Amino acid sequence: AxxxxxxxxxxxxxxxAALGDVSLAEALAAExxxxxxxxxxxxxxxxxxxxxxGRGGGGGGRCAASxxxxxxxxxxxxxxxxxxxxxxxxxxxxxxxALSAVHSASSFxxxxxxxxRPAASPTAAAASPSRLTPSLGGPAEGRxxxxxxxxxxxxxxxxxxxxxxxAEEKADWWRTxxxxxxxxxxxxxxxxxxxxxxxxxTMMREVIPGEMWTFEQKQxxxxxxxxxxxxxxxxxxxxxxxxxxxxxxxxxxxAMLRELEERHxxxxxxxxxxxxxxxxxxxxxxxxxxxxxxxxxxxxxFSVPVQLPLVLLGFPGGERLRILPLAGAGGWEPPEDxxxxxxxxxxxxxxxxxxxxxxxxxxxxxxxxxxxxxxTDLLVSVPTEIPAIIAEDPRALVFHARDGPTSAxxxxxxxxxxxxxRIALFALFFQSSAIDAQxxxxxxxxxFASQAKDLGWGGLLPWTFVKQWESxxxxxxxxxxxxxxxxxxILSELILNRYVTSDVxxxxxxxxxxxxxxxxxxxxxxxxxxxxxxxxxxxxxxxxFGEPPGPLQGLGRIFGPWPGPRPxxxxxxxxxxxxxxxxxxxxxxxxxxxxx
Numbered sequence: 259a260x261x262x263x264x265x266x267x268x269x270x271x272x273x274x275a276a277l278g279d280v281s282l283a284e285a286l287a288a289e290x291x292x293x294x295x296x297x298x299x300x301x302x303x304x305x306x307x308x309x310x311x312g313r314g315g316g317g318g319g320r321c322a323a324s325x326x327x328x329x330x331x332x333x334x335x336x337x338x339x340x341x342x343x344x345x346x347x348x349x350x351x352x353x354x355x356a357l358s359a360v361h362s363a364s365s366f367x368x369x370x371x372x373x374x375r376p377a378a379s380p381t382a383a384a385a386s387p388s389r390l391t392p393s394l395g396g397p398a399e400g401r402x403x404x405x406x407x408x409x410x411x412x413x414x415x416x417x418x419x420x421x422x423x424x425a426e427e428k429a430d431w432w433r434t435x436x437x438x439x440x441x442x443x444x445x446x447x448x449x450x451x452x453x454x455x456x457x458x459x460t461m462m463r464e465v466i467p468g469e470m471w472t473f474e475q476k477q478x479x480x481x482x483x484x485x486x487x488x489x490x491x492x493x494x495x496x497x498x499x500x501x502x503x504x505x506x507x508x509x510x511x512x513a514m515l516r517e518l519e520e521r522h523x524x525x526x527x528x529x530x531x532x533x534x535x536x537x538x539x540x541x542x543x544x545x546x547x548x549x550x551x552x553x554x555x556x557x558x559x560f561s562v563p564v565q566l567p568l569v570l571l572g573f574p575g576g577e578r579l580r581i582l583p584l585a586g587a588g589g590w591e592p593p594e595d596x597x598x599x600x601x602x603x604x605x606x607x608x609x610x611x612x613x614x615x616x617x618x619x620x621x622x623x624x625x626x627x628x629x630x631x632x633x634t635d636l637l638v639s640v641p642t643e644i645p646a647i648i649a650e651d652p653r654a655l656v657f658h659a660r661d662g663p664t665s666a667x668x669x670x671x672x673x674x675x676x677x678x679x680r681i682a683l684f685a686l687f688f689q690s691s692a693i694d695a696q697x698x699x700x701x702x703x704x705x706f707a708s709q710a711k712d713l714g715w716g717g718l719l720p721w722t723f724v725k726q727w728e729s730x731x732x733x734x735x736x737x738x739x740x741x742x743x744x745x746x747x748i749l750s751e752l753i754l755n756r757y758v759t760s761d762v763x764x765x766x767x768x769x770x771x772x773x774x775x776x777x778x779x780x781x782x783x784x785x786x787x788x789x790x791x792x793x794x795x796x797x798x799x800x801x802x803f804g805e806p807p808g809p810l811q812g813l814g815r816i817f818g819p820w821p822g823p824r825p826x827x828x829x830x831x832x833x834x835x836x837x838x839x840x841x842x843x844x845x846x847x848x849x850x851x852x853x854x
Contacts, residue, residue, distance in 0.1 A: 431669075432652075432653055432656045432667065432669060432712070432713065433712035433713075434712075435651075435653065436457070436651045436653075438456055438457040439459070439510070440509070441508065441510040441513070442458055442459045442460065442508050442509075443456050443457070443509075444456050444457070444458040444506045444508055446506075446539075446543060449539055450536065450539050452477060452478065452479050452536070453476075453477070453479055453480075453481070453483060454476060454477075454483065454651070457651070458475045458476075458505075458506040458508050459475065459510070459647070459650055460473055460474065460475055460505070460506075460508060460510050460511045461473070461474045461475075461646055461647050461650070462474075462514050465489075465780070465787055466628060468492065469491070469492050469628060470489065470490065470491050470492065470625070470628060470630065471489070471490045471518065472487050472488065472489050472490075472780065472786060473487070473488045473489075473490065473505060473511060473514065473515075474486070474487050474488075474505075474645070474646075474647045475505045475506055475511075475647065476647050476648060476650075477536060478654075478681075480684075480715070481653070481654040481657040481658060481681070481713075481714075481715075482654075482658075482681055482684045482685050483648055483654045483681065484645075484648070484681070484682075484685050484783050484784060485645050485647050485648065485783060485786075486505055486536070486537075486782060486783060487503070487505070487780070487781070487782045487783065487786055488502065488503050488504050488505040488782075489501075489502045489503065489632050489780050490502075490515070490518065491601075491625055491628070492518075492522045492523075493522075493523070493526065493595065494599060494627065495595060495598040496523070496526070496595060497522065497523025497524075498522070498523040498524060498525070498526030498527075499515070499519065499522060499523060499524070499525045499526060499527075500526065500529070500599075500601065501525055501527065501528045501529065501544075501548075501551070502529050502531060502623055502632045503529070503530070503531055503532070503537055503632070503634055503782045504528060504530070504540045504544040505540055505544075506540055506543075507540065507543050507544045507547045512547050515548070524548070524550055525548040525550070526550075526551055526552070527551060527552050527593070527595075528541065528544060528548065528551045528552070528554070529554050529555075529582075529621070529623065530553070530554070530555040530556055531556050531620060531621040531622070531623065531632070531633075531634050532556055532619065532620050532621070532635060533559055533560065533608070533617060533618065534634070534635060537634060537782070538559070538571075541553065541555070541572070541573060542571070542572025542573050542574070543572070545573065545574045545578070546574070549574075551578070552578055552593070553573065553574055553578055553579050553580065554580050554581075554582050554592075555568070555579070555580070555581055555582065556582060556605070556619050556620065556621045557581050557582060557583075557584060557605065557607075557608060557619060558607055558608030558613060558618075558619035559571075559581075560614070560615055560616055560617065562615070562616065565614070565615060582603065582605065582621055585605075599627070600626030600627050601623065601624070601625060601626070602623070602624045602626060602773070603621050603622065603623045603624070604621070604622050604624075604768055604769050604772070605619065605620075605621050605765075606619065606620050606621075606622070606636070606761060606762065606765040607619030607620065607761065609753070609756075609760075610753070610846075611845070611846055611847050618749075618753045620633070620635060622636070622769060624769070624772075624776070626773075626775075628778075629775055629776055629777040629778065630776075630777070630778050630779070630780060630787070631769070631773060631776055631779045631780070631790075631795070632779075632780050633779060633780070633781050633782070634781070634782040635746055635781075635782065636745065636746065636749065636781075637743045637744070637745060637746070637779060637781055637795065637798060638686075638744060638746050638781050638784040638785070639741055639742060639743050639744070639779075639781065639784055639785040639786070639788040639823075640686070640731075640734045640741070640744070640784050640785065640823070641741070641784065641785040642675075642679075642735065642741075643675075644674060644675060644678040645678075645784075645785075648678060649674070652669075652674055652677075653713060654677070654681065655677035655678055655681070656668070656669060656673070656674070656710075656713065657677065657710065657713050657714075657719075658676075658677040658678075658680040658681050658684075659674065659676050659677035659680075660710065660719060661723050662704075662719065662721075662722035663696070663701065663705060663707075663718070663719035663720070663721075663722070664704050664708060664709070665709075666709060667709055667710055679728070679731040680692070680723065680727070680731075682734065682784070683727075683731060683734075683829070686734070686746065686747050686748065687730075687747055687748075687825070687829050687830070687832060687833065688833065688836075690828075690829040690832070691730060691826065691829050691831070692723055692724060692726075692727035692730040692731075692829070693721040693722065693723055693724065693727070694721060694723075694724060695720060696721055696722070698720075701718060701719075701720035702718075704717075704719070705717040705719075729826065730825075730826055730828075730829050733823065733824060733825055733826045733829070734823050734825065735823060736821060736822040736823040736824065737821045737822075740822075741785075741788075741823070742788075742790070742794065742798070742822040742823050743779065743788060743790055743794055743795060743822070743823070744798055744801075744802075744822070744823035744824070744825070745798055745799060745801075745802040745803075747825055747829075747830060747833060748833065750802045751830060751833035751834055751836075751837055752833060752836065752837055752840070752846065753846075754802075754803070755803065755837075755849045755850055755851055755852075756847045756848070756849055756850055757850070758803050758851060759807060759850065762799065762803065763799075763803070763806040763807065766795070766796055766799045766806070767796075767806060769792070769795065770793070770795065770796045773792055774792050775792075776790065776791055776792045776795070777789070777791065778790060779794075793820070794820070796819075797819035797820045797822060798819075798822065798823075800818075800819035801819050801822060801823075801824050801854065802853050802854060803851065803853060804851065824854060825854060827854060830854065
């Protein structure tokens with residue numbers, strides 16, 4: 259808007275004081291018709307209209323739709339190519355900076371323009387058994403049915419059991435992207451345009467019958483897709499549900515939760531346990547779907563390039579929104595329900611060079627009655643088996659099953675498993691010792707010769723896998739492939755190793771003492787739940803950061819932590835180089851120690 263002249267500036271000036279005024283949205287939309295550069299004002303008008311609607315303004319949705327549609331249909335031909343390009347660049351920055359505005363505006367444009375789909379009924383959701391995954395034990399409640407990665411594989415025609423004629427008929431299934439079921443569509447994907455974009459199939463798993471459930475979707479970029487998991491706990495001291503780390507509230511997911519609400523009470527609490535945008539941007543829409551729930555968020559929330567109030571980032575306003583208090587910091591008191599229920603939490607952070615404008619923070623919760631710890635990104639356990647939510651649309655597995663850009667397409671179970679293991683390496687290390695990156699010219703040449711152009715990216719696969727690549731995955735499984743918890747390498751190398759003494763070890767030692775009777779951990783990514791004790795959590799951090807400071811440090815060094823997953827040093831080199839580069843620029847603090 260700064261380049262739009264005094265007229266645009268004057269139009270935008272009262273925006274902050276009149277967010278509930280629908281007439282302002284109308285005025286901003288009309289201003290666009292008289293001034294080409296006021297297209298930006300029209301975008302702000304859309305945001306204002308959305309906020310007005312959220313606060314009860316009856317015309318807000320119409321204003322949002324008309325203002326946003328104006329961006330695409332007016333005066334573009336008069337502006338010239340250069341102006342269009344510049345506007346596109348500014349719009350990209352504006353999208354990132356005003357996340358909630360894009361959330362809401364894109365949602366209303368799509369819903370007003372295409373018509374609001376009715377919410378999927380419980381019966382409709384039940385009709386798709388591929389959405390539902392097995393419980394750990396005991397009878398499944400209601401219609402929660404069993405499926406597995408093998409079932410998914412057979413359903414998509416790459417299982418060994420498929421009849422020969424059927425296999426031949428499905429030989430080219432990978433060439434065509436799967437259609438998005440209407441109940442699984444996520445209209446707000448433009449707010450954070452990462453895969454699988456609008457296709458957010460949900461799989462529900464009953465972890466403890468009648469007590470706790472997980473809901474998995476997937477998320478990623480460049481076919482590096484991993485599960486993203488929400489956990490729901492049934493409260494015992496009162497009727498109601500406790501939701502940790504919400505995922506996309508599609509019609510399918512909402513229908514699943516409505517069924518749980520009928521049996522166990524309404525969603526009472528929604529917890530955002532991180533500052534990470536890939537988790538944060540679901541919370542506003544989720545809270546609007548469950549309007550009676552209190553929303554508790556991790557401290558240290560921020561936006562870039564301008565720090566905005568949480569309400570302008572899509573979160574609900576008023577008494578519904580609360581910040582989880584740091585120990586001894588005052589502020590809101592946690593609900594009394596949590597104390598009666600045995601719901602406890604510990605906060606790591608906020609930590610960072612500038613905690614006001616880009617900190618890391620995460621909140622671990624403990625459900626004492628179920629002896630279960632919930633974490634988001636800190637800890638992961640990498641499974642050997644393909645997660646069912648990834649096998650649901652296996653094109654990403656095919657993409658990464660290739661040894662190089664000109665390799666033949668394989669869709670056997672072995673190839674799919676190979677694709678999953680390679681996805682895990684990319685997700686955790688970005689670039690590991692398992693690959694040889696190609697020069698740009700060679701990558702472009704091989705893309706033209708690729709047999710996999712129908713998988714997308716023009717056939718581009720700018721690397722080849724080395725012969726010993728499997729040793730990198732084996733290191734993530736630990737000795738004898740037993741599995742276990744590992745501190746996420748991206749965090750251990752770029753963030754946590756700067757605050758080991760001041761923040762990480764106090765946090766780890768606290769949860770190890772306080773939650774000594776722990777039996778399982780449920781991370782938000784990769785495998786979950788994971789059978790683990792408090793000592794297993796502590797050992798994962800000992801493998802990453804060495805022994806905690808204290809009188810027994812020397813003794814700990816002699817005996818060491820229990821063997822478990824430990825990344826190869828060669829696989830950490832890319833992240834360590836990035837760490838040194840960012841520290842050299844002064845963007846992050848220097849590392850306190852060398853990990854592993």
